[in-house]
Amino acid sequence: MRAAAQRLGDAAGAARRALRRYDRHFLVCHLELWQTRAHWIAPVSLATCLAGAAIVELSRIDADAPVRSLDALVSPLVFASVLVIVLWVRDQRGVLVSFAAPSRRWIASLALLRLLCAVAVLLPSVVVDAGLRARAVRIAAAAENVGVATAIVHASERCLAEPSADAPPIARLRERASRLVEAARTRERGDAASRPARASWPAAARSERWIGVHCHDAAASSPNEDIRRIEQLHLYAIERVFPRPSLRALMYLLTCGAVVVPFLALWAGARRIAVRPAIWLGLFFVVHSLTAVGWVPGGWLARGPWVWSLLVVSVVAIVGAPLAAWRKAPPQLVLFTFATALIVAPLLPVAALWLSAPASGDDPGFVCLGLPSFMAAGQEGIDWRELAAYAAGLAYCCIYVVAVGPTMHRMWAAPR
Amino acid sequence: MNVELLRVLLRDALAPEELRRVLAEFPAADGVLRARARDPAGDGEALIDDALAVLERGSLGPAFLVHLAAARPDLAEPLREVAGPSGAPEAFAVASLLSAGQDAAAERKLTELERARPSTAGDRHELNLAVADLHRWQREAGERAEPSEAGRDAITRRLTSVAASMSARSLDAAEIGEAAAVHPEAGRLREEIEAHVRRADGKRAALRLLDLAERFAGPAVRRRAIELSVRAGIWRSRHVLGGRLEVGEQREWTDLLQAILALTDDIVAGAAPGSGGLWLTAPLDGAGRPVPEAEAAREYEPLVRAASLSLRYRRGGPQVLRDVSLTVFPRTIVGVVGGNGAGKTSLLRVLAGERRVDDGMLAYPQLDPAQGREIDWPAVRSQVAHVPQRLPQWREQLADHLHAWAGACGIEGDENRDAVDFWLERLGLANRRTARWGELSRSLQARVALARALVGRPRLLLIDEPLVALDPRAQQWLLQDLRDIVSSSSLCLAAVVSSQHIPELEAIADDVVGLRDDGGVWFHGAVLDLEQARRGALFEIGGRLDDATCDRLTAAFGPGCLRQRESVTLLRVGRDVSRGAVLELLSAGGQPPSYFRDISASHLRMFWGDRP
Structure with a gap:
């Protein structure tokens, strides 16, 4: 036992030394990678993705909660990713940079590395959820589940045909079950011969019986286990949207912050007082965004003026920063405009997306005039236009940092 | 050689047994004479006659006189008379001084002899090691109540032989030509190293060897110098109390010093005149500062030129600096002294480019090549290292922190590793490379700040109150290291150091600016200038x-x-x-x-x- 413990200790020591050598190699030969911790983030992200995918694929499904047990993986991953990004951004603020004038190439490589690191940190939760969803789809397409769903569809249709049936609960049940069957058929390429017999499963019979009993019971809220299972499969296989719009926006903002905050922290340096107004301005817009979508209670002004004010502030800042530097304005003013351009402008895609889509319960006619509708009413899935907006925001952050960076660096090096 | 006087001396001053022993131990004596010397029954007078005959026949007189002087240093003066003007007077003088216990005078005599006659490397090494043995013996004698007389005698014989050897040596033209081709800075550093070796301070000799290697040698040689420094450090830590060395330890110690001297010679031999950074040949003023002529090359210009600097932190606030002027040349240390609130830190911050002055002129002729209307602050500040009083903390291990900073300054790969290893060893931090901030004492944190500054290859060091919270020994080490590095580094840098430890700073500074409480200048000049004024x-x-x-x-x-x-x-x-x-x-x-x-x-x- 002692020898085994000794060997284990030796092996751990050897592994630690190997990891130190690996870290030291990047420290000495590839400083940008070391400073951004990319040499750790990339392999850890890859390993987490693989481990998560393996867990999703190989774990035993709990009969009562076919995929809920897997869903328990995703939330902690999301939480951990957000925490890691916040801590990582805090770590990046302490990166050592010389006063020597940086090349645009260096700034661009650093910005891109930070962007990729943020993406790598957020990737495992997306990959695990994708695996989760794929498994849920496969489970839903299993013969027994298709059979039960089909039985539910037929039983619901019979129930709805009766004149006194209360539509909504059964109608929704029918809708969900039929979508599952459709998805299964699409997966099986509509092979009618593979459709199981309607009554070949005991679960199907139980479901039919329950629907028959509660057809006229508008207050029925506790379906039997089989129906619950089908509804859950529908939730994970069809209806699930990950990440949700709010989480997508958060991920986008975190990624922007990962690119922008370390540069701001460096170039603001001892002149943090110039950056504080920009931070308050950014917070102002964020709080009003939260009010607009109903997360924070309170009345809010008309969406139009609010979005236009955000737009105007962003444009003034984006153009004003290099102009102020060129005109040799006081450094405090230049830094303020630069910080505003980097803090406020990335909020534009989020504001446009949220405010062009009606919030729940709102009159759809209240859609902001003058802005394109990014999402159809009720849709929470990822739309290519939303992706394009976020990509444009991230590209703007990188390009603006590269374009204005050398000037800001020169100002940082100048005496106060 | 006065034979009769020698005869009298041998008969009267030496006991028969002692005479036999001296003759038997004389290396050049022939077998017959040696055999006669060993015969206890032999007649003393006959032995003296035989010895004098052998000496005259083989022209061995001068060598025998030196041998006798080494064995009996108290007879050095009469033996000098016997030898006459054609003998080796220096050897007798050395023997005489050693016998009288005037070790410092004997060492001075040997140094003069070495400088008067260009000697070979072997001679110099032998001299240095012999003097080191003497100093070691003195240290042991001081710490023990019973000094070893046998050890003393052996050292005296050795030093006398070295003196005789150097006196008798005449070099051919080729060797003299070689000696003259030495780079003056390299030669000066070699002298310093040899001086430390003679004082039996192997660690300080190794540190100066590091400076020599950094200035004139490539990475491979610097690695060898680092290895020797590590050995010297281990030796020092094992034998810090200076106890008497065993035979094996003595040999180990001698080997170490020998290796230091050999590597020094290798580096100096490889240092061609004109290599190793700037070689100032501009005329110097009375204080040893180069006098810039009208069309002097840029490398003779100062690193910083400040004139009439004035500063207030806010409009209407008290004046922090008032009409302060300062010029800093390469390889000099400028001290800034003053009471609390006199403006020392503010002056350093202005020179570091952190604060803009309200009035005055500030220029960096060597750091800002363009010297346009506006100072190129990124170029200037990338060559200036400011070590503030409140030392900046770091999170990672010490070595990683230095690697990261070297990388941020554009040093990558093997160059990065070499630079960090070098400065860790040079500043005594090599065995702390895995330490973190909180594990280091204040003196080590100060050294880390200095190492971080130097790793970035600055041209100008601005150090604010480096001696705060350091014990007296640590203060001396830090100041000595700073003096050595500034005077000999290949970076050709200068340092501006602020402190309230005035005597310590004045001991190493070339120029001192004294600031009054109102921010004005009390006096600006070297210690000599103040002495004259x-x-x-x-x-x-x-x-x-x-x-x-x-x-x-x-x-x-x-x-x-x-x-x-x-x-x-x-x-x-x-x-x-x-x-x-x-x-x-x-x-x-x-x-x-x-x-x-x-x-x-x-x-x-x-x-x-x-x-x-």
């Missing part, structure tokens, strides 16, 4: 003086010459009054003061309200 002399005397002493001093130097300040008495006298005269008066009452310091030529005067 002073109008009187000022002495600090510890404690309160008794009435009799006060009356004596007042009678001698006039009323008002004494002032009591806190726990110190100040005595102001005329310029021509000597220290000795003052001490005599102070000691006349039978109780000399416990503390006495002449601050006539020190900036300490300004703390007592004195005028320059």
